[in-house]
Amino acid sequence: MADETIDGHAAGNGDLSLVKTGHEPGHEPGRERLREPDDAPKRAPARRAAARRGPLTYVLRLIVIAYLFFLIAWPLYLVGQNAFKDGFGAMRDVLTDADTVDALLLTVQIAAISVVLNTVFGVGISLLLVRYDFPGKRVLNALLDMPLSVSPIVVGLALTLVYNGRSGWFGPALEDAGFQIIFAVPGMVLATTFIALPLVIREVVPVLEEVGDDQEQAARSLGAGAFTTFRRITLPAIKWGVVYGVVLSLARALGEFGAVKVVSGNVLGSTRTATLAVEEKYLNFDKDGAYATSFLLALVAVAAVIVVSIFKPKGKR
Amino acid sequence: MTSTTLTPAGRSARKRRPARTGHPLTRGSAIGLGVATMWFSLLVLIPLAAVAATAAGSGWDSFSRALSNDATASAIRLTVLMALAVTAVNVVMGTLIAWVLVRDRFPGQRVIEVVIDVPFALPTIVAGLVLLSLYGPTSPLGVDVAGTRLSVFLAFLFVTTPFVVRSVQPVLAELDRDAEEAAASLGASRFTVFRRIILPSLIPAIAAGATLSFARAVGEYGSLVLLSGNLPMRTEVASVRILSSIENDNPDNAAAVAVILLAISLVVIVVVDVLQRRMVRRG
Numbered sequence: 226m227a228d229e230t231i232d233g234h235a236a237g238n239g240d241l242s243l244v245k246t247g248h249e250p251g252h253e254p255g256r257e258r259l260r261e262p263d264d265a266p267k268r269a270p271a272r273r274a275a276a277r278r279g280p281l282t283y284v285l286r287l288i289v290i291a292y293l294f295f296l297i298a299w300p301l302y303l304v305g306q307n308a309f310k311d312g313f314g315a316m317r318d319v320l321t322d323a324d325t326v327d328a329l330l331l332t333v334q335i336a337a338i339s340v341v342l343n344t345v346f347g348v349g350i351s352l353l354l355v356r357y358d359f360p361g362k363r364v365l366n367a368l369l370d371m372p373l374s375v376s377p378i379v380v381g382l383a384l385t386l387v388y389n390g391r392s393g394w395f396g397p398a399l400e401d402a403g404f405q406i407i408f409a410v411p412g413m414v415l416a417t418t419f420i421a422l423p424l425v426i427r428e429v430v431p432v433l434e435e436v437g438d439d440q441e442q443a444a445r446s447l448g449a450g451a452f453t454t455f456r457r458i459t460l461p462a463i464k465w466g467v468v469y470g471v472v473l474s475l476a477r478a479l480g481e482f483g484a485v486k487v488v489s490g491n492v493l494g495s496t497r498t499a500t501l502a503v504e505e506k507y508l509n510f511d512k513d514g515a516y517a518t519s520f521l522l523a524l525v526a527v528a529a530v531i532v533v534s535i536f537k538p539k540g541k542r
Numbered sequence: 543m544t545s546t547t548l549t550p551a552g553r554s555a556r557k558r559r560p561a562r563t564g565h566p567l568t569r570g571s572a573i574g575l576g577v578a579t580m581w582f583s584l585l586v587l588i589p590l591a592a593v594a595a596t597a598a599g600s601g602w603d604s605f606s607r608a609l610s611n612d613a614t615a616s617a618i619r620l621t622v623l624m625a626l627a628v629t630a631v632n633v634v635m636g637t638l639i640a641w642v643l644v645r646d647r648f649p650g651q652r653v654i655e656v657v658i659d660v661p662f663a664l665p666t667i668v669a670g671l672v673l674l675s676l677y678g679p680t681s682p683l684g685v686d687v688a689g690t691r692l693s694v695f696l697a698f699l700f701v702t703t704p705f706v707v708r709s710v711q712p713v714l715a716e717l718d719r720d721a722e723e724a725a726a727s728l729g730a731s732r733f734t735v736f737r738r739i740i741l742p743s744l745i746p747a748i749a750a751g752a753t754l755s756f757a758r759a760v761g762e763y764g765s766l767v768l769l770s771g772n773l774p775m776r777t778e779v780a781s782v783r784i785l786s787s788i789e790n791d792n793p794d795n796a797a798a799v800a801v802i803l804l805a806i807s808l809v810v811i812v813v814v815d816v817l818q819r820r821m822v823r824r825g
Contacts (some may be wrong), residue, residue, distance in 0.1 A: 228741075259556060260558050279732075281732070283645055285638060285641065285642050285646070286642055286646055286648060288638065289635075289638060289639050289642045289654070290654070292635055292639075292659050293639070293658065293703075295676075296699065296700060296703065297657050297658075297660055297661060297700065297703065298657050299676055299679070300673050300675055300676040300700075301660060301664075301672050303672070303675035303676050303682070304668070304671060304672050304675055306675075307675055337672065346578060346581060349574055349578055350578045350582075352571075353571060353574060353578065355564065355568070355576050356564050356565060356571075357564045357565055357567050357571055357575075358564040358565065358566055358573075358577060359566075359567050365579070365582075368582075368586070368587070369582070371586065371590075371796065372586060373754070373758075374754065374757035374758065374759075374761070374807065375590070375761060376760065376761025376762070376763060376780075376781050376784070376790075376803065377666075377761065377763055377764065377781075378761070378763050378781040378782075378784045378785050378798070378800075379590075379593060379761065379784065379800045379803070379804075380589075381788070382784060382788055382793070382796050382797065382800060383589030383590050383593045384589050384594055385563075385589055385788065385793070386589065386592040386593060386596055386793060386797070387589045387592045393586070394592060404749065408694075414811060415585060418585060419585055419586060419589075422582075422585070436543025451570060452572050473662075473663065476663035477663065479665070480663070480664065480666065480667075480668065481665070482665055482666050482667045482763070483763040483764050483781065483785075484768075486785075487785065499665075500667045500668070500764070500809040503667050503671065504667055504767055504768070505664075507671065507768055508768075514598075515671060516671065516675075519665075519667075519668040519671045519672075522664075522665045522668050523664060523665075523668050523672070526660065526662075526663040526664045526665065526668070527656070527660060527663070528682060529663050530656050530659040530660055530663050531656055531661075533659070534652065534656050534659065535683075537613040
């Protein structure tokens with residue numbers, strides 16, 4: 226299942242990079258020549274505009290638009306409307322409330338750390354998976370996708386069972402050494418990192434597969450060291466894959482709720498994140514505050530999606 | 543910080559033929575693999591193993607006790623039924639959306655592309671609030687599903703929308719149109735062309751998307767907190783049960799329910815895979 230998804234991405238990217246090469250931000254002239262012989266036969270003849278257009282086309286179009294409008298677009302718009310129904314008052318209250326500001330800052334810090342961890346790990350493991358052979362590679366590949374299908378609550382439970390200071394597998398030893406993980410920021414970082422773990426890998430692996438390693442080989446044979454090769458050849462080639470992965474992980478990390486809720490203990494001011502603040506405000510009948518905080522979070526999420534969609538058009542001209 | 547050790551290092555790699563399959567590990571990359579595997583184990587594998595071990599450690603008792611608790615059994619039933627229903631809707635609507643995005647051209651299509659990805663990036667608690675603003679007590683439509691079982695369905699549907707679309711879309715875009723045109727020129731109706739030519743090639747992608755959306759729905763928590771009210775025996779889902787076990791300091795029970803959910807997910811993944819193979823073979 227995991228393989229299919231990754232293959233699907235790879236196929237999509239392959240098509241796209243040929244069609245779009247000229248305008249692609251990360252485009253390098255040398256790459257296109259290398260890829261063309263592989264991809265050219267796959268390309269469908271460019272006559273899709275000639276498709277038959279009956280009334281069915283318009284019916285389907287209408288169904289899709291209506292469905293997405295009622296399920297996603299309109300509700301999303303209403304959050305913005307509710308956040309600003311009394312002008313900027315609610316937003317100003319939220320942004321001047323010390324507890325909420327603390328929560329927002331903590332969220333940003335946790336997200337930043339977990340994105341850095343996931344980016345380093347993700348790029349490294351992608352290189353290993355694509356460029357090297359080792360026993361257990363298939364198993365590792367399958368396991369790496371797992372965090373996407375595990376319930377956030379189970380993630381929190383899993384981390385608590387291992388790292389809690391009272392009865393965890395490693396927790397008491399770590400606590401004796403002075404590290405508290407659960408009910409503290411490190412645990413929240415772990416939880417956030419866990420749930421966003423596969424996102425960078427899923428973006429980088431198809432790109433690495435697509436660019437091949439001819440240029441890396443050439444650089445190496447001309448005497449470049451491993452680090453120079455990575456910095457000058459590999460990194461520029463996978464730059465956009467990394468950027469999409471980072472943007473998606475960031476959006477995910479900023480918005481994590483369930484896993485963080487389990488491991489945080491929700492201590493006001495010290496382990497309360499923005500999403501936990503939304504829940505608390507809403508349950509405490511501060512609906513305006515909840516809507517205003519949600520609006521900020523939704524803004525980041527929508528911005529992330531727009532950034533990715535602008536720089537990475539999928540299968541379009 | 544470890545990226546230097548993770549990059550290809552050493553000289554042995556240089557001598558090999560540039561093959562797409564990959565090189566044997568060099569010393570530097572082996573260290574990198576070790577570090578990465580250790581991190582992955584500490585973060586993901588050991589904690590998940592701890593869930594399984596905790597559930598197994600208290601034996602069959604904990605499973606039967608968890609399942610014989612009415613509220614827990616009802617939560618698991620609700621979760622699985624709703625996840626199946628939502629997956630069925632996603633299979634149809636997701637394929638339809640992917641179809642419209644790939645085969646149709648109209649202004650504003652980019653907006654739809656963005657809208658589809660929003661549920662994936664939106665914080666789940668915000669997703670719940672978002673749905674509550676249209677389908678809650680203050681609904682401008684006058685539809686209030688908050689606190690009903692329909693709200694569970696709605697929340698699952700919202701968070702799982704992107705999966706089938708995003709797995710079908712690239713496959714559909716790559717599909718060769720020649721066979722379709724040949725079939726059409728031989729007199730096949732559009733429906734026949736879709737059923738006999740297009741659908742068989744899409745089925746693996748649809749199955750992959752369906753599996754993802756089922757797994758996501760079964761574990762969903764955040765979007766339900768504000769929307770469903772979490773009423774035991776009525777709108778409480780399995781994740782909420784697990785959380786309340788954790789909060790009541792009963793990790794054995796929490797782990798048992800988590801493992802049951804995991805087992806159900808596995809069964810569904812296997813069933814979907816078998817179905818998909820059979821349908822592709824029948825073509």
